[in-house]
Amino acid sequence: MTQDDMKKAVAAAALEEIRGQIHADSVIGIGTGSTANHFIDQLAALKGKFRATVASSEASAERLRGHGIEVIDLNDVKELPFYIDGADEANLQLALVKGGGAALTREKIVAACAKEFICIADESKAVETLGKFPIPVEVIPMARNYVMRKLEKLGGRPVYREGVITDNGNIILDVHGLNITDPKAMEIEMNSIVGVVTNGIFACRSADLLLLASPTGVRRLSVINTPSQKGEYY
């Protein structure tokens, strides 16, 4: 089974997850990336069973429209029951690293609005400690060097992602070499640097459900939300 087969399988599992819970008025939040693209392609089969979608990138919006699926503005949505998106890394508490596709800010906004964030990934994305995948940081262009110096002070090695401009007109710095033992603290600290729009750590709003594909099937992982049990799956 290839990695792409696993991405397809986990997208199918997400579709099954929401199938019985959506209705004619539902608006669904849609992420960005190759796994999210598989979900979009499969969602076309449910056309007519939900009202519309909100997309976390122009690329996803275009793909959705290509399937004849309506994409509406997040500001016109009162309720978003689900947000379905991939990740670059996921830990045991379902904190994530995202933004490999440079869509992190819109992804974080849509995730923040959703009642349930379903993360879909193949098993290569599961990690014990976040940070092996460089943390993407969206930055206002004029602040690039200032933000780089500040990120170095946090112990990271920021690398400018050349040639990439986000849907919001900003640049991306990828921060290497961070061993993130406290994802919430790191997310907040990076976001407090002036000029940072947001960073790709999703810990303050982590996933609610992680669907993780392996060659033997898709595991369904959630965190029991009591402090003593945090990190245990059921």
Ligand SMILES: O=C(CO)[C@H](O)[C@H](O)COP(=O)(O)O
């Ligand atoms: O955060 C993202 C885009 O900004 C993607 O969800 C992440 O990069 C995973 O991508 P893929 O599904 O292609 O492996």
